[in-house]
Amino acid sequence: MDEDVFVIDEDQITEFSARKVAVATRWDKLLCQVLRAMNSNWPNPIEKKLEPFHKRESELAIENGCMFWGSKMVIPKELQSAVLCELHEGNPGMTKMKNLARTRVLLPNMDREIEETVRKCLHCQDQRSEAAQAPVHSWEFPAKPWNRLHIDFAGHNDFHWKVIIDARTKWPELLL
Template sequence: MTFDIKTTKKHSNADALSRLLVPIGNEELNEESYDVTELYMIQQLDSLPVSSKEIQRETVKDTTLKVVYDMNASGWPASANNLNEALKAYFTRRNEISIYQGCLFWGIRVIIPQNIRSRVLEELHEGHSGIVKMKTVACILVWWPGIDKDLETLVKSCKGCQDNRPMPPEAPIHPWEWPQRAWQRIHVDFAGPFQGSMFLVAVDAFSKWPEVVQMSTTTADRTVDVLRRIISRNGLPDSLVSDNGPQFVFETFQDFMKYNGFVM
């Protein structure tokens, strides 16, 4: 028995599977290539409450964005000295601004013209999700100079957003320590006006004994004089508690406490 040895190139009985898996000749597979960036831009535009055609049309009508569009296409000036304040906001971002389908983009965010910004704000505001959620969504989709301020103004003027906003946590109650003796700590404040007069009220925290003095003026000097008489009858306290009104933080009153050896 003899064998006819052939090289692989001379084989003509290749199976069908190998022919299906290997491209014939050097022809490439007929696959459509996609630009990932282009697909993302299309998705961004489709996510907006306004169409890309409308954004393109309003961009041309917007006096500021028309200039930005032209400068982005033809070249930005070397400095912003001759630009107005509205254009300076775009000049600082000039290296991140691009054009797609006649629409301006800052990074991945679509720059919305002035005339249709209110519609975009209404869409962001739908559901009264709150300022944090609205800013988060805006950071993904849209931008224009002052958008954060516009969102904050919208939320502050919306009663529904104010009613649904989370309340701040309650501060823990810190009770006063009970004094060990009478006149150790006194609490002072002004009451009035009543019938044209003010009243200085000093209460002992231990015995709850009140001292009430009618006053025609409530200056720091007059307050020191009244407290000096009260202390002369009851003794020097260790501490004095007030609401830090102007009389109690004035230099005259601070010197009075320092010389008498008690603190506020």
């Protein structure tokens, strides 16, 4: 029988240690309930706050007192701000922070928290690349019917039509 074992490399964790995460997990009210449910039976009916964990119950594991969802460490509430700070170290920007977080940790409302962290950071805002604004082009009204046409395809299953609409009169034509 193959077993998956997740090892926490404490040399890579700077702000917090695996031991600190394990202690915080035991003291976190929600994670404590999840741990109890994992070790015995899940309550029936499932409380709303436990639903996300219950849906993934076959993917949850405990290693050295730390909870994992697959290969991602579930971060207790007490340490979430520290994890966000560590992810934000070096001001990598929103996309890199999200990608890094998605591969390593599980935080509730992770995307929203990262977006808020980046929005509050002046350095990140200065480094943010602005998307080029496309110039607005309004179409000129055609002088005569059939001068400008709008063409598209429409259909369902095996039936396909070419739809042509005159821009001036809005007259539709369907071609099989």
